[in-house]
Amino acid sequence: MNDKPSDVGKQIADELAACDVKLVASLPDNWLMGLIRTIGEDRRFVHIPVNREESAIGLCSGAYMGAMGSAALMGASGFMTVIYAITKINYTYEIPLFLMLTLRGGVGDHHKHHVSNSLYLRPVLDAINMPYQIIDAPSDIRSISRCYHHTRTFSRPMAVIFTRDLLRGQRP
Amino acid sequence: MNYVDCFRALARHRTDEIVVTSAGNSGQAWWAATRDSEASFYLDASMSLSTMFASGLALARPELKIWAFMGDGAFCMNPGMLMVERRMNLPNLTHFLVSNQAYGATSNAGLPNAQANDYPAIARAMGLERVFAFRDLPTLEREFPSIKAANAAGHIFVALEVEPFSDAEQKLEQPPFDGPELKYRFGRTIEARTDCDIFGYRL
Numbered sequence: 001m002n003d004k005p006s007d008v009g010k011q012i013a014d015e016l017a018a019c020d021v022k023l024v025a026s027l028p029d030n031w032l033m034g035l036i037r038t039i040g041e042d043r044r045f046v047h048i049p050v051n052r053e054e055s056a057i058g059l060c061s062g063a064y065m066g067a068m069g070s071a072a073l074m075g076a077s078g079f080m081t082v083i084y085a086i087t088k089i090n091y092t093y094e095i096p097l098f099l100m101l102t103l104r105g106g107v108g109d110h111h112k113h114h115v116s117n118s119l120y121l122r123p124v125l126d127a128i129n130m131p132y133q134i135i136d137a138p139s140d141i142r143s144i145s146r147c148y149h150h151t152r153t154f155s156r157p158m159a160v161i162f163t164r165d166l167l168r169g170q171r172p
Numbered sequence: 173m174n175y176v177d178c179f180r181a182l183a184r185h186r187t188d189e190i191v192v193t194s195a196g197n198s199g200q201a202w203w204a205a206t207r208d209s210e211a212s213f214y215l216d217a218s219m220s221l222s223t224m225f226a227s228g229l230a231l232a233r234p235e236l237k238i239w240a241f242m243g244d245g246a247f248c249m250n251p252g253m254l255m256v257e258r259r260m261n262l263p264n265l266t267h268f269l270v271s272n273q274a275y276g277a278t279s280n281a282g283l284p285n286a287q288a289n290d291y292p293a294i295a296r297a298m299g300l301e302r303v304f305a306f307r308d309l310p311t312l313e314r315e316f317p318s319i320k321a322a323n324a325a326g327h328i329f330v331a332l333e334v335e336p337f338s339d340a341e342q343k344l345e346q347p348p349f350d351g352p353e354l355k356y357r358f359g360r361t362i363e364a365r366t367d368c369d370i371f372g373y374r375l
């Protein structure tokens with residue numbers, strides 16, 4: 001892989017900015033720390049670190065009702081805690097929401113405690129009919145714009161899911 | 173003080189504020205007091221996210237003043253929201269913490285530690301500075317206008333100590349909207365007031 005993680009973070013930030021995303025609400029995941037730092041230092045964004053993932057859902061949904069573009073950035077484990085908030089707010093009121101997650105438990109993740117995400121993240125997304133796209137290589141980053149605009153066209157949430165290879169570089 | 177009377181008093185003092193209500197009783201009370209179907213978003217059963225939703229809106233539209241209601245049942249689910257609110261410190265946001273010391277939407281079921289919870293103290297401990305509390309209607313009527321009119325930095329936290337809904341009040345009508353209708357009615361009001369474009373097309 002030619003792209004360094006810092007370059008990947010910059011590319012993702014550029015994609016978000018191209019979508020007129022202004023607010024980024026985040027909770028950390030070790031894989032996301034470089035991206036969170038990049039966004040936090042980028043004056044194109046208002047970066048709000050939140051207390052729990054549900055708060056990011058509320059913030060981004062409210063921002064939409066004020067015509068501000070937004071993205072919620074969180075790990076897979078955090079996403080698994082927000083199903084009620086998403087179904088209650090974004091599905092009931094048909095409020096678009098753009099999520100950026102990590103594919104924890106995927107190939108290359110050596111943390112055994114993510115076995116639950118390996119088993120259930122994608123089945124849970126399927127169970128609530130939430131479309132998602134896995135972003136595994138720098139060349140895929142340009143699809144962020146298409147996914148973001150998809151949320152606005154269909155008035156529903158959608159997630160892009162970053163792999164470890166994308167965010168941290170390939171490991172054996 | 174009586175819950176609905178408190179909301180009727182606030183409605184009388186409302187000028188152009190945009191309102192976000194929380195689950196259950198606050199939505200019922202605000203609907204009973206105002207019948208507002210344009211500039212109020214009834215965020216039903218969001219389980220503690222009304223002020224986060226309102227914060228996103230307040231950030232996006234600094235030219236609007238936003239009132240957000242939240243019951244203490246919802247507050248108990250996510251008190252850390254005040255850390256986020258403090259960090260954002262939005263001068264156009266007022267967070268009303270409506271304390272009936274019960275889960276009002278579920279037949280006044282008991283709230284953990286209800287008698288000892290001191291919400292203004294919790295808010296101050298999180299670093300909030302513009303913190304107020306009202307226990308009776310005359311004081312609210314007398315002092316709220318000056319709080320509302322103050323031109324000071326930082327967002328406002330107002331604790332309202334109210335009685336739980338009576339059995340008759342529990343039967344007050346819920347705001348009757350389907351979600352998408354409410355989204356569009358509310359969104360079109362925001363667009364009209366601020367000349368923004370929420371939905372990608374204007375009527």
